[in-house]
Amino acid sequence: MSRIKNSTLELNVDQVKILKRVFNLYSDKSGILDLKELLGAMRESELDLKFPLVYDLISQINASEYKNGIKFEQLIDEINKRLEDRESEESIERSFSYFAGNSDRQKIGADDIKKVADDIGEELTEDQAKRIISRIAKNGKNVDFDEFYMVMTKKAKL
Numbered sequence: 458m459s460r461i462k463n464s465t466l467e468l469n470v471d472q473v474k475i476l477k478r479v480f481n482l483y484s485d486k487s488g489i490l491d492l493k494e495l496l497g498a499m500r501e502s503e504l505d506l507k508f509p510l511v512y513d514l515i516s517q518i519n520a521s522e523y524k525n526g527i528k529f530e531q532l533i534d535e536i537n538k539r540l541e542d543r544e545s546e547e548s549i550e551r552s553f554s555y556f557a558g559n560s561d562r563q564k565i566g567a568d569d570i571k572k573v574a575d576d577i578g579e580e581l582t583e584d585q586a587k588r589i590i591s592r593i594a595k596n597g598k599n600v601d602f603d604e605f606y607m608v609m610t611k612k613a614k615l
């Protein structure tokens with residue numbers, strides 16, 4: 458059975474089996490599943506709450522690369538790639554820039570969160586975006602890189 462891991466992040470075999478069961482339940486006969494359907498199935502099965510890291514990693518996959526759907530093996534490969542990049546500061550800086558609109562801005566606001574959600578096809582209200590920011594930002598309005606880094610790695614930047 459596939460194992461998803463990196464030096465500090467790892468999903469065990471049971472978690473991969475659960476993900477595989479959900480994938481098989483919603484995929485077509487050829488073993489292909491649309492990424493949006495997979496994310497919806499994970500929410501429906503409450504796997505987004507049980508495995509938030511996996512849900513987050515899957516939501517980061519570029520759907521346009523898999524416009525005809527994704528096979529489970531491809532999904533595992535994509536998750537592995539993201540796990541390898543997950544804690545690298547360079548990757549986090551790229552993510553921060555994406556959220557900040559690829560500008561020289563040093564903060565992420567609720568409008569940026571909403572835009573990214575729209576970009577990946579997730580519905581997010583302005584109030585939900587504001588709540589996300591208020592939980593992360595010390596000032597309650599804008600997230601700076603250090604706050605973003607802490608959320609992404611669950612630790613402070615040295």
